[in-house]
Amino acid sequence: MGSTKRTGRSDTRKRLLEATEWLFIETGYEAMSLRHITARASANLAAVNYHFGSKEALMQEVLSQRLDRLNRERLQLLSACEQEPAIGSDAAAVLAMLFIPAFRLSHGDTSGPAFMRLLGRVYSDPSPFIRSFLEAHYRPISGRFFEAFSHALPALPRRELGLRLHFALKALSGMLAGEDMQALIASISQGEEINDTELLARLVSLLTPILTAPFGTPEQLNVIERLLTLDSITATASREAPVSPEQEPLRYSAPLEWLKQGELAS
Amino acid sequence: MGSTKRTGRSDTRKRLLEATEWLFIETGYEAMSLRHITARASANLAAVNYHFGSKEALMQEVLSQRLDRLNRERLQLLSACEQEPAIGSDAAAVLAMLFIPAFRLSHGDTSGPAFMRLLGRVYSDPSPFIRSFLEAHYRPISGRFFEAFSHALPALPRRELGLRLHFALKALSGMLAGEDMQALIASISQGEEINDTELLARLVSLLTPILTAPFGTPEQLNVIERLLTLDSITATASREAPVSPEQEPLRYSAPLEWLKQGELAS
């Protein structure tokens, strides 16, 4: 019997966890107040301090529940692949090993596609608490995957690899954060009848070049140099004739993002 | 004489602007309180409301002063390049046109390398005010540059282009935000005697593949499929033997990021 001290039938603890997860996904850590959480969970304000002790402990519980399992399965997949050199030494494959468990968890689980949004939030939330939690919980997996990438890309200096990984993961998290990804997954995966394999391959193929792209070619260098001179010309030209000390304010109206522009003309 | 209503010699307005910019770069919008600002500027708390009216108006002034000029010069450079088809139809070159003015402003100006950090902050700050400001002030340039990219990559569907641009810019902003970029620019540009052209070419060559990479190849699809089966095997295996209902918490210690890992073994 006596497993934990918890005996009674009270689902308010679970309701608090769900409400917290939802609000975190929707608004982020700082903007998510205990009063919002308890209101959404139909619980009393003091309930969170009774069940968890503090806001941070609540959040820690939510994140651990989701991310620990994810990272554990990522490591399992990596271990399983390291036996097969054909896969283990392919940078795109290693990248996919980071994707696939997250992708599966976001599909099969009760949370549904919300899991991806949670990943995006937790990767991009600026709160110090979230950042330190993330760094802490990624400590065991970052080392192993760094070595895997290093093994798949032996020609790349380790410092350069670290830079590019940082780069690629930022791109990934930025991608997951917005609703764009959900829209993409939802519309494409059933609208245009693409299967999971193709969608995953597409995502991976967008990311891998960040890791494998060669340094600037001579032609690129020429283009850059040409642009630099052009830029200095136009810049000095505009400075010689400063139209107004109060630089004319750019007119603006409704928000419009890159993606929406792409949607316009399909 | 009567240009504006301002006559007196009071530099507290300028001090407020500088303190605001510094604190925003360092801590972000929400974490930057008016009391912090006025303390750092050696001004009274009421000064900001007297000179600007509100915290948002203060921030708007700071951002306009920096970003309006940047975007104006970006557009100038784009216009100058559209005359030359050899450059105007190269995706890497168009990407460089976004970089170069920012790069120059961060070098020549009094603000120094802080300008890059400001860009990173403003691109990644989650505050609704910052986001709407950004969307508003990028309205005039996003359209023109989208067309430029579309012209340079005619084979890419517009929707796909929007997706990839969103992707690439997220990666860029994530890059600028951290201190990694400053460390990179500082150490590399004078440590390893690389010139600005090479550094720019390197950054551009990391970003362009996101725009130009082909869709998943058949070999990639095979790899993904193999990984998917492997993943489902390991996942079900671990689910059949659930070690503990309370999943064992991953042990963690000091923070460690990808980049730092790369620095370790040079």
Added chain:
DNA sequence: CTAGCGTTCATACACGTGTTTCAAGTTTAT
């Protein structure tokens, strides 16, 4: 039934936030 324990409730605390007020000081112009 009743004592005890786990849980919920309303309320209060101490603090930090952006904003406002109005008196005092300082410069500029008549």
Added chain:
DNA sequence: ATAAACTTGAAACACGTGTATGAACGCTAG
């Protein structure tokens, strides 16, 4: 010098935050 305009100063306001306190409730075991 006197008046007007501009600028600073200290204090307070109303609000939202995370946390703490006891009293009341509900169930279950003795």
